[in-house]
Amino acid sequence: MSLKGFIQASGFGGKDFSKLLSNSKYPCWMPFYHAVSNEPLAHIKHLYPVKSLELFEQELEFYLKHFTIVSQEDIQKPAKNKPNLFLSFDDGLIEFDTIIAPILHKKGVPATVFLNSAFIDNKDLFFRYKASILASKLSEKGNKDVLIKSIKDLLAIEYSNQHQLDLLAVDMGINFKDYLKEKPIYLGTDQVKFWKNKGFDFGAHSHDHPLYEKLSLQEQLQQTTGCIKSLEASLEFNISSFSFPFTDYGVYPAFFEKLKEAYPNLSTFGTAGLKLDPIPNHFQRLPMDNSLGNVQEFFAKNIQRFHMKRLLGKHIYKR
Ligand SMILES: [Zn+2]
Numbered sequence: 001m002s003l004k005g006f007i008q009a010s011g012f013g014g015k016d017f018s019k020l021l022s023n024s025k026y027p028c029w030m031p032f033y034h035a036v037s038n039e040p041l042a043h044i045k046h047l048y049p050v051k052s053l054e055l056f057e058q059e060l061e062f063y064l065k066h067f068t069i070v071s072q073e074d075i076q077k078p079a080k081n082k083p084n085l086f087l088s089f090d091d092g093l094i095e096f097d098t099i100i101a102p103i104l105h106k107k108g109v110p111a112t113v114f115l116n117s118a119f120i121d122n123k124d125l126f127f128r129y130k131a132s133i134l135a136s137k138l139s140e141k142g143n144k145d146v147l148i149k150s151i152k153d154l155l156a157i158e159y160s161n162q163h164q165l166d167l168l169a170v171d172m173g174i175n176f177k178d179y180l181k182e183k184p185i186y187l188g189t190d191q192v193k194f195w196k197n198k199g200f201d202f203g204a205h206s207h208d209h210p211l212y213e214k215l216s217l218q219e220q221l222q223q224t225t226g227c228i229k230s231l232e233a234s235l236e237f238n239i240s241s242f243s244f245p246f247t248d249y250g251v252y253p254a255f256f257e258k259l260k261e262a263y264p265n266l267s268t269f270g271t272a273g274l275k276l277d278p279i280p281n282h283f284q285r286l287p288m289d290n291s292l293g294n295v296q297e298f299f300a301k302n303i304q305r306f307h308m309k310r311l312l313g314k315h316i317y318k319r
Contacts, residue, residue, distance in 0.1 A: 006027060017296055021066060021083060025305045026274060028075045029067060029085040030285035031059070035095040042136035043129035043185055047154060049290045059288065059295045064088070064107065072109035072201045072267060075283065077155045087111040088207055088269065088285065090243055092120055093183055097191040103297055108134075108205055113187070113195075114205035114243040114269075117230035120186045122180040126209045127162035129185065130176060131155050134168055160212040173306060189234055196237060201269075202243030204228045213250025220255050225262055243285075244271040256282060270317075274306040284317060 016136075036056040042048050057133075063069055069084035070077065077085045086317070089096055092115035104111055118124050142150070156163050169176060180186075192202055200277060206212075206226040212220050221272040228239045244251070248270035256279050259266065270277065272284040291298040310314040 017300060018066065020300055020303055022271050024083075024306060026083065026303070026306065027276070028070070028079075028283070029083060029299075030075075030088065030269070030283060031085070032064075032088045032090060032269075032271070032285040033100075033288050034089065034091050034100050036119075037092045037095050042133050043125070044132060044133040046135040047128055048078065048149065049292055051289060055295075056100070057103070058103040059291075060103070060107070060109070062108070062295045062299075068111050070165045071199075072203075075267070084200070084239065086283075086285075086313065088203075088243065089113045090245075091126065091209075092116060092187045092192075092202075092205065094187055094191075097187055101195050101198070101200060104200075110201070112203050112241055114203045115187070115192070115204050115227075115231060116207065116209050116245070117227040119186050120192070120206035120231070120234070122184045122186050124208070125176060125180060125185065126197070127157070127159055127165055128155075128209075130162070130165040130169065131157055133176075133179065134172060134174065135164065137172055137174060143286045150288075159214065194233055196235070200201075201241065202231070202235065202237075202239070203243060204231055205243050206245045206291070209245040211246045212244060212248065212255075217252070217254055220251065221258055221262075224259060228263065228266075240265060241267045241269065245310075247271050248282075253279065272317060274302050274315075275309075275317050276315055279317075279319075 022164045033051060035044060036051045036053055038053050041050050063085050066082060068080060070084045070086055072086065075084065077084070087109065088111060090115055096113050103288065116126065119126060131154045135154050137146060138154070139151055154168070166176070196202060204224065206223040207227045207230070210223060215223065224242055228242065231239050256268070259268070266281065268282045270282065270284045271287055273286050275284040277284055286302065306315055
């Protein structure tokens with residue numbers, strides 16, 4: 001299809017959208033989420049928008065109307081009448097148990113949740129969530145200009161110096177262990193087992209959520225295989241998928257080759273949006289946290305962008 005014809009077909013109306021979608025010939029759509037909640041979540045508030053229940057339900061209706069929602073094991077199967085879509089949730093947050101899974105289960109929709117072995121059962125928490133909790137605490141008081149600067153500094157703390165967050169927490173009178181005891185933010189082993197029995201899939205998301213680009217190859221492999229082994233031991237079922245924490249940007253083919261030696265059938269997932277990936281069994285997913293308006297328009301824009309990339313030969317991930 002020519003670019004002109006493609007853009008003409010890119011209106012957001014019902015029929016036009018179906019045409020746009022089928023013309024895109026995208027093999028399997030993979031929107032992914034973190035939490036869905038109508039409550040403000042201090043651990044996420046300063047990082048990205050939390051998807052409201054109303055918006056999530058609208059998005060789910062849109063998926064059910066235009067796509068066949070498939071489980072992890074069917075993502076490479078050819079699409080039948082509607083394009084395939086695979087739904088996943090990163091970070092193993094408790095809202096999967098309290099809000100998301102009950103909705104999906106009622107509608108018979110499959111999904112995969114990716115878990116961090118260091119955080120399941122609320123043993124500890126992701127350093128970015130710590131920063132957001134401290135930023136939320138700070139914003140309860142203080143001079144506005146000083147506050148903006150302090151919050152910026154807090155959010156700039158990286159994985160390698162995350163102990164600074166623990167020191168700051170002590171100064172601010174926050175004990176993260178008590179915080180999690182009072183307000184669990186992660187799924188527990190029993191909840192995971194419960195939903196696994198109902199048909200949902202659970203995969204690995206690294207031990208404690210570092211940015212892989214900043215790790216050595218050996219550390220990347222340890223984070224990944226260590227997480228899989230630990231989850232398999234505590235959950236008592238096999239783990240067959242892994243999603244990269246943050247992004248797979250800066251991860252080289254050697255990582256995938258080594259990982260494949262240990263886990264030949266593992267499916268892996270990145271976060272680069274609509275993009276094809278030359279690594280076998282590795283797929284890019286579409287981040288949904290920042291889609292706050294009409295989901296059909298969001299998908300249409302992504303299709304247009306993908307089509308442009310395809311014309312420029314940039315639709316395949318290069319590493
Ligand atoms: Zn994550």
